[in-house]
Amino acid sequence: MAEPAKSSPLSELRIALPSLPLRLQEVGRFVAANDYDATTRSMRDLAAEAGADPAAFTRLAKAIGYSGWDELRAALTEARRPSQTAPFSGRTRGRRHGPNADVALVIDKLEAEAAGLPRIPAQPIAEAARALHDAKRIWIAGYRSCRSVAELLNYELRLFRPEQVQIVGTSGPDDLDLGAFRPGEAVIVIGFLPYTHVSVRVAQAAHRSGATLIAIADSLAAPMAEGADHVLLFEAASSPGFFPSLTGAIAIAQSLAAVTFSLGGAAAKTRLENTEARLAAASTYVSEKG
């Protein structure tokens, strides 16, 4: 087996975990989940809380290559030390080559996208949410990379409005749905440059049908924004790299869902709880265990 990145003791732990005895896995998971306590409290203390034998901690440390718990703890402590001001200030290194160039690219990208988020206008989102709240039915359209945004929106909205939300084109050819738009319904179209033909057609159909059109786009001049009742803008090109950024669109989608849920009040809450209960009953999720 190749030697993977040995960046932190926690990653060593994680890697070795599956091949460990049952009990050691248990305490290993506990350590991973409570690494702050692991650095500050005593082994016996942790053992009591984890419901395990103190010796298990020593054995765990040895099993992943340390001389004992003390050494593991020391490693965890160093990994957590705050003075690190960012373990590697990739930015100051400039555009050098080697592995640092990649790291610098990532840092630049993340910072640029973070800077873009607060620039998103909030008011239109709140207004669009109200429109969604009032809509009898909600259609969502997004193609190519925007499909992921569309599906996230679809997923979150369906958690509390299961029967009224639907992605365009999932139950037949797109054109079938385009004819189904009605006044009183809402159609969300997501897109940015270059714009796909389909998304523009959806937007036009929505506008003609008299449905409320909500466009999530990178520009007011985007073709799907024409005639839209609400336009939610984000910056797709704001970050370095080779693909336009979808982070802003995702943030908008999530805010939109959150506010719409909030407007739904107790009824939405009840429906969300029902959905979650159903998922839990189908044992979709791994049961929580500390």
Added chain:
Amino acid sequence: MAEPAKSSPLSELRIALPSLPLRLQEVGRFVAANDYDATTRSMRDLAAEAGADPAAFTRLAKAIGYSGWDELRAALTEARRPSQTAPFSGRTRGRRHGPNADVALVIDKLEAEAAGLPRIPAQPIAEAARALHDAKRIWIAGYRSCRSVAELLNYELRLFRPEQVQIVGTSGPDDLDLGAFRPGEAVIVIGFLPYTHVSVRVAQAAHRSGATLIAIADSLAAPMAEGADHVLLFEAASSPGFFPSLTGAIAIAQSLAAVTFSLGGAAAKTRLENTEARLAAASTYVSEKG
């Protein structure tokens, strides 16, 4: 003696400092300057580094109102504990009414998510990208809300590696794919609390098969992170609202794709251009015009 603002043990220390004996002031300043070491290392250890007597630490603690060094240390430890629940201001704002409440919710959410992005560790992303670059084949798995992240990643990677990238379970039952993982391939699993059973099963299958496992998750303790060669962390709960935030996961996915593309060099560039040319020829996109 009047009881001063007991906001944090460090401020108590600072306030009491001037009225302390000379030596205790010295020790007190040392503790204030090295509070991280104070919580993690032993009293004698600190004394040696500070060039002071171990007893001075006990006396300092008692001088500022604690029963002993142990209690002071416990207070420092708690003060330093990473915020277990997101420190978002929105919660305290309660349910304000009027249209402004919704706008405030959106603003809070966007700001919180923006704050979370720079906290994403960049190094692991760069390392994971290299693993993707070396992989003969790339599988991607994400369920429920994480499906959108999986599909975005799938889409972007396929722009320049069309034949080697594939979402788990799209061409038949999941189990068929689980048996197809091979060493030299990479499997990306995306998930956060609550974790779906399927995603965990995919991760385990990947690990067992000897393929490189890359987990995009909200915690090192996430079940799909066990045995993973690379874990890319984001904060799912960092923002107010009712659903966990996917913004971080999307940002990671995009950075991952960007760096992988960058590693691909000229070959990747050529393939991307081919793909774009093909899409343009099929007139997928609306032609640019002023």
Added chain:
DNA sequence: TCGGCCATGAAACATTTGTTGCATGAATTG
């Protein structure tokens, strides 16, 4: 200068720490 006070360091204290040897019982192998 003397006498009391207190800060200070060194050493002894009881406790708690991480560790290890051992016995038990389950799982695996021949």
Added chain:
DNA sequence: CAATTCATGCAACAAATGTTTCATGGCCGA
């Protein structure tokens, strides 16, 4: 089915921990 390995909890161990006591030495007021 027997032999063996191995995981696991318990208990005893030595080392290290935080605390306390005590002797020392400097400081200030009488």
